[in-house]
Amino acid sequence: MTTTTPTLPNKRFSLPFAIKVEPRLDAPAWLGPAVSLGAIVIALLLGAVVLKLVGGNPWAAYAHIARAAFGDIGVFSDTLVKATPLIMVGLACSIAFRMKLWNIGAEGQFYMGALGASMVVLIPIAPETAPGWITLPLMLVAGMVFGAGWGFIPGWLKAKLKVNEIITTLMMNYIAVAFVNFFVFAVWSEGGFQMSKTFQKAAWLPRLADFAKEIKLFRGLTTHAGLLIGIVAAVVIWYILYRSLWGYEIRLIGDNPRAAQYAGLNITRNTVLVMMVSGALAGLAGMSEIAGAVHRLQTSISPGYGFTGIIIAWLAKLNPLVVIPVSILFGGLILAGREIQPSGVPRLIQGIILFMLIASDVLMRYRVRIAWTANAQ
Amino acid sequence: MATSRNAVEMRGIVKRFPGVLANDRVDFDLRAGEIHALLGENGAGKSTLMSVLAGLYKPEAGSIFVGGEPVSFNSPRDAIARGLGMIHQHFTLVPSQTVTENILLGLDEPRFLMRLSAYDKRMAELGDRFGLKVSPQAKIWQLSVGEQQRVEVLKMLYRGVQVLIMDEPTAVLAPQEIDELFKTLRAMAGEGKSIVFISHKLQEVTAIADRVTVLRKGKATASGLKTSETNRAELAKLMVGREVLFHLDKKPHAFGEVVLKLEGVRAQNDKGLPALRGVSLTVRSGEIVGIAAIAGNGQSELAEVITGLRQATAGRVLVGGDDVTNHSAALAIQKGVAHVPEDRTHVGSAPNLSITDNVIMKSYRHAPLARGWSLNRLAARHRAEELKEEYTILAPSVDTSARLLSGGNLQRVILARELSAKPKLLIAMQPTRGLDVGAIEGVQRLLLTQAEAGAAILLSSEELEEIFALSDRILVMYEGEIVGELTEHDAETIGLMMTGAKRQPPGSLA
Numbered sequence: 103m104t105t106t107t108p109t110l111p112n113k114r115f116s117l118p119f120a121i122k123v124e125p126r127l128d129a130p131a132w133l134g135p136a137v138s139l140g141a142i143v144i145a146l147l148l149g150a151v152v153l154k155l156v157g158g159n160p161w162a163a164y165a166h167i168a169r170a171a172f173g174d175i176g177v178f179s180d181t182l183v184k185a186t187p188l189i190m191v192g193l194a195c196s197i198a199f200r201m202k203l204w205n206i207g208a209e210g211q212f213y214m215g216a217l218g219a220s221m222v223v224l225i226p227i228a229p230e231t232a233p234g235w236i237t238l239p240l241m242l243v244a245g246m247v248f249g250a251g252w253g254f255i256p257g258w259l260k261a262k263l264k265v266n267e268i269i270t271t272l273m274m275n276y277i278a279v280a281f282v283n284f285f286v287f288a289v290w291s292e293g294g295f296q297m298s299k300t301f302q303k304a305a306w307l308p309r310l311a312d313f314a315k316e317i318k319l320f321r322g323l324t325t326h327a328g329l330l331i332g333i334v335a336a337v338v339i340w341y342i343l344y345r346s347l348w349g350y351e352i353r354l355i356g357d358n359p360r361a362a363q364y365a366g367l368n369i370t371r372n373t374v375l376v377m378m379v380s381g382a383l384a385g386l387a388g389m390s391e392i393a394g395a396v397h398r399l400q401t402s403i404s405p406g407y408g409f410t411g412i413i414i415a416w417l418a419k420l421n422p423l424v425v426i427p428v429s430i431l432f433g434g435l436i437l438a439g440r441e442i443q444p445s446g447v448p449r450l451i452q453g454i455i456l457f458m459l460i461a462s463d464v465l466m467r468y469r470v471r472i473a474w475t476a477n478a479q
Numbered sequence: 480m481a482t483s484r485n486a487v488e489m490r491g492i493v494k495r496f497p498g499v500l501a502n503d504r505v506d507f508d509l510r511a512g513e514i515h516a517l518l519g520e521n522g523a524g525k526s527t528l529m530s531v532l533a534g535l536y537k538p539e540a541g542s543i544f545v546g547g548e549p550v551s552f553n554s555p556r557d558a559i560a561r562g563l564g565m566i567h568q569h570f571t572l573v574p575s576q577t578v579t580e581n582i583l584l585g586l587d588e589p590r591f592l593m594r595l596s597a598y599d600k601r602m603a604e605l606g607d608r609f610g611l612k613v614s615p616q617a618k619i620w621q622l623s624v625g626e627q628q629r630v631e632v633l634k635m636l637y638r639g640v641q642v643l644i645m646d647e648p649t650a651v652l653a654p655q656e657i658d659e660l661f662k663t664l665r666a667m668a669g670e671g672k673s674i675v676f677i678s679h680k681l682q683e684v685t686a687i688a689d690r691v692t693v694l695r696k697g698k699a700t701a702s703g704l705k706t707s708e709t710n711r712a713e714l715a716k717l718m719v720g721r722e723v724l725f726h727l728d729k730k731p732h733a734f735g736e737v738v739l740k741l742e743g744v745r746a747q748n749d750k751g752l753p754a755l756r757g758v759s760l761t762v763r764s765g766e767i768v769g770i771a772a773i774a775g776n777g778q779s780e781l782a783e784v785i786t787g788l789r790q791a792t793a794g795r796v797l798v799g800g801d802d803v804t805n806h807s808a809a810l811a812i813q814k815g816v817a818h819v820p821e822d823r824t825h826v827g828s829a830p831n832l833s834i835t836d837n838v839i840m841k842s843y844r845h846a847p848l849a850r851g852w853s854l855n856r857l858a859a860r861h862r863a864e865e866l867k868e869e870y871t872i873l874a875p876s877v878d879t880s881a882r883l884l885s886g887g888n889l890q891r892v893i894l895a896r897e898l899s900a901k902p903k904l905l906i907a908m909q910p911t912r913g914l915d916v917g918a919i920e921g922v923q924r925l926l927l928t929q930a931e932a933g934a935a936i937l938l939s940s941e942e943l944e945e946i947f948a949l950s951d952r953i954l955v956m957y958e959g960e961i962v963g964e965l966t967e968h969d970a971e972t973i974g975l976m977m978t979g980a981k982r983q984p985p986g987s988l989a
Contacts, residue, residue, distance in 0.1 A: 124496075125883075341853075345853050345854060345856070346852050346853050346854060347843060347844060347849055347852055347853065347854050348852070349854075350836065350839075350843055350854050353829075353832060353836070354829055354832065354836070354840065357829040357830065357831045357832050358825070358828070358829040358830060360825055360826050361825075361826055361827065361828060361829045361840070362829075363788065363808060364786075364788060364808060364818065364820060364826050364827070365808070365812075365840040365841050366787075366807060366808040366809030366810075366811070366812045366813075366841065367809075368807075368809075
């Protein structure tokens with residue numbers, strides 16, 4: 103027996119350092135934003151490599167995207183218009199996902215919200231001559247009720263019969279779209295076209311351009327009051343999730359339903375309620391889009407906002423306040439997609455950003471340490 | 480260096496985890512044909528050391544020799560190839576497949592045709608050789624935990640291991656099953672195989688092992704001690720570094736009125752099979768009633784029925800005279816029923832929420848934590864900080880996620896929550912399972928204090944010693960029935976009752 107440390111005879115080639123991954127016990131507050139920002143930068147660099155490989159000039163492309171989405175107040179206003187419904191569907195997904203309710207049906211709830219809001223104008227529930235302060239709140243309530251109703255069905259099925267909500271919400275998207283199409287084609291079609299008549303001005307959400315007389319800068323800007331509604335909704339949802347008793351219940355059920363049950367919480371009731379709130383938020387997005395941007399009921403009012411909402415919710419780490427900047431970024435990318443050719447590029451960047459952000463989550467949960475090995479001194 | 484009579488030699492093993500030195504220059508050697516116990520408290524580094532040997536972890540420093548040759552394992556597969564196999568506490572079996580299929584899983588045989596009958600025969604022969612009774616054609620889900628463990632052993636034997644490492648194999652077994660396991664282990668040692676027996680139970684170690692290595696806080700405090708030349712007191716001292724109090728001071732006190740009363744309660748388990756077959760019992764204020772039963776004999780369902788988590792199919796549950804049968808868990812909490820659940824990670828806590836959020840789980844709806852519809856976060860934090868202090872919860876802060884806490888600290892969080900509500904009735908399920916000796920003593924003292932303060936306590940534990948130490952009265956459960964009631968500490972009678980070999984005549988039970 104010798105006391106010296108025995109060396110292994112067949113020592114393989116090894117790097118002078120070892121990369122160690124250890125779980126983090128505590129993460130400082132600045133780490134989250136820093137990691138996310140780093141992920142976006144890396145995503146843009148990777149996108150640049152791809153653009154270069156296909157023979158493009160990445161910097162010119164990026165500059166163009168930036169100009170097309172954020173270049174001046176006019177295009178930025180358009181970006182905000184795109185971001186408005188995204189904020190609300192992002193919130194819809196965030197609150198449902200917090201409780202691990204996988205609501206993939208924001209798209210359908212969006213359509214139903216739009217339908218509900220349109221009914222107020224097209225049946226009409228509020229007469230054509232009614233002022234905006236009557237018509238618009240009615241539309242808002244109708245949109246939220248229709249969205250909530252569309253969320254109630256899968257919520258109730260899940261709570262009472264344990265039906266998988268992913269399947270039901272997804273399938274109900276198609277039903278909602280077909281349902282809206284029926285009304286567009288068969289009931290409210292204007293001269294056989296696939297759209298209703300344009301709403302009266304009282305059913306339009308106020309735009310910045312409406313105040314151009316008072317403030318010259320606002321001339322031609324299409325940003326509408328829906329943005330304000332979205333921001334208020336984000337603050338309300340944030341307060342519910344992080345400051346209210348109900349939000350505590352949602353977080354507890356989401357983290358461990360068995361513990362929640364053990365603590366005496368009513369999971370059935372909360373499942374239905376959260377699905378309804380989620381649906382109401384998506385319905386609100388539909389109402390805001392109809393009353394703020396489209397001004398009529400027509401087919402394909404959404405280029406998949408409800409699905410983009412899922413991505414936004416994840417990128418925002420289900421934090422309602424972070425949903426706002428993420429939605430603006432995505433609004434910009436959607437807008438830029440129209441502006442530049444080939445339009446696949448912003449989508450490619452969206453995809454890479456998403457991948458990077460999801461991958462960066464590892465850094466939030468683990469610490470990566472580079473340890474220099476002893477014999478490399 | 481390595482002497483030839485050693486089957487395995489480990490020298491200067493160092494293994495680090497974040498913030499913990501799990502193994503600090505540990506030496507360990509194992510002779511051919513011996514049963515070697517690895518003794519230590521929870522978190523002493525026993526499982527880590529053996530996981531290093533079994534190829535699960537790579538050590539930061541140190542070397543391993545098998546049969547005198549230096550080895551370096553990258554995976555358990557490498558270790559098995561050198562004849563080293565480990566059986567973990569949590570089994571790795573496929574429930575819907577047969578015993579034979581499970582044993583063959585991951586092997587290159589049969590090559591093409593699934594002629595399992597021939598293999599069934601070989602498995603049966605192998606089982607007979609070592610006294611491992613289990614039907615090769617049985618599906619895993621049909622087997623008891625003890626039988627499943629036999630399948631794990633067979634799996635290793637079939638792979639031809641010479642060194643078998645068993646991580647706390649007796650934790651899930653009934654006393655009679657433990658005896659059978661010990662017979663098997665002796666038969667294997669008789670054929671020249673070496674066995675590492677990881678345990679923190681002194682009496683088992685002295686009963687089965689030839690030699691013992693003791694770990695404390697990652698360091699070996701004794702290496703290869705002959706069990707014939709030592710005793711339990713010495714081992715306990717090596718294990719915890721101080722003399723262990725095997726005795727708790729129990730102050731005699733009078734019992735009050737009946738707090739919990741069950742009348743002919745029946746209930747089903749998750750599979751829809753009868754789990755409780757007419758259970759009647761009473762617990763009085765200030766009294767600790769111990770339930771002695773082997774896992775799966777209805778004690779879990781009993782706790783769930785009382786706490787409103789499971790429906791009774793017949794009978795009545797009365798708490799403080801009020802009928803709470805088949806009401807909600809919320810009502811039970813409101814009636815002053817506290818519940819330390821059996822499964823502290825999956826039922827008792829929310830892993831990703833903070834300590835604060837975990838301690839307010841049952842009281843958040845009341846002032847001062849609730850302020851109208853909103854949660855008073857300052858008050859919640861304040862409450863958590865008080866409890867953290869009072870129950871010595873070791874964590875960086877009350878914002879630390881529950882999943883990052885050790886088993887003992889998590890249990891303290893749960894106890895803090897349940898006991899601070901000043902319950903009238905406490906249902907304590909396995910309150911000290913998996914805790915180290917020091918922590919066990921702390922938890923047991925907390926329970927006694929609660930009883931002295933007038934709480935009625937229904938205690939279920941797999942450790943008979945704990946039931947003896949704490950209970951005023953012991954009820955023995957077997958297959959969903961109470962088969963005996965004792966006040967004296969007669970381990971043998973209780974053991975026979977727990978396994979269904981003996982029961983008191985039904986008329987003599989309350």
